[in-house]
Amino acid sequence: MEHALDITLTVNGTQVSRRVAARQHLVDFLRDELGLTGSHVGCEHGVCGACTVRVDGEIVRGCLMLAVQANGCRVDTIEGLSDSKELARLQKAFHEKNALQCGFCTPGMLMAAQDLILQGKRFSREEIRSHISGNYCRCTGYQAIVDAIEEVMNGQG
Ligand code: FES
Ligand code: FES
Secondary structure (H helix, E strand, O other), X not given: OOOEEEEEEEEOOEEEEEEEEOOOEHHHHHHHHOOOOOOOOOXXXXXXXXXXXXXXXXXXXXXXXXXXXXXXXXXEOHHHHHHOOOOHHHHHHHHHXXXXXXXXXXXXXXXXXXXXHOOOOOOOHHHHHHHOOOOOOOOOOOHHHHHHHHHHHHOOO
């Protein structure tokens, strides 16, 4: 039987305790154990960014981190940030600029974009592109995504 461990963490503001397989990845834990399927699984080896979540305030790849490594941490997912309206301006801008098509990359892209917005500075388009370069989008060509992020950034005074 696979080695299992008890973990307790705070997910989107709610404390949860579970017994998890030692090798279960954080994104699988969130999706399969907690039903938080907004974080997507694409490449499963840290390349595409679809699985991006926030752990103790830092964005991480949920497919590279183990669930047990999040023991004691605060984890925020796209569901939590949407519910709290933290992403409202970005989501509106993505919608208005047509910055999503199939939507597969969008949760991870929003998490990465918000990470940049939270720095509270103006960044050039090149810097925005660089920041989201670890988030792959097969549909949009990135132009509209950069437009949307830039709009929110410029609107924050
Ligand atoms: S699924 Fe995690 S980076 Fe692609
Ligand atoms: S909108 Fe389809 S992968 Fe980005």
